[in-house]
Amino acid sequence: MKHKVNKNGPLGIQHYLGPAGKLVKFPQERTFFTQGEAGDGVFYLKEGVVKLSLTNANGKEAVIALLTGGDFLGEGCISNGAPVRMATATTMAPTTAVEIKKDEMTRLLHEQKELPLFGFHAQT
DSSP states (O other): OOOBOOTTSTTOHHHHHTTOSEEEEEOTTOEEEOTTSBOOEEEEEEESEEEEEEEOTTOOEEEEEEEETTBEESTHHHHSOOSBOSSEEEESSOEEEEEEEHHHHHHHHHHOTTGGGGTOOOOO
């Protein structure tokens, strides 16, 4: 599910994330994660373009979303508790993101009550 963030607002997502996470940079056509691998965290896209796609048993790929700066990806491991990635995420342009591990994001959701405004809800 796509969650767009008002990154230019006075209290953008970085305000709530603080020092959480690690800045990562990917060149064009780099895979963030692959459908079926363990979901261990989320990414907040600062800039770039990421394609989310699903591949069926016959190997046919379906693009389900294009994400850009201000979007989150990989949040299924937190919002619905999915143990594995439901899609593959691949950069379509050089991309900069903040990688936030699942435990850290869950902690932030419990501590920062405003984060649900960005589309996240803590699982209890």
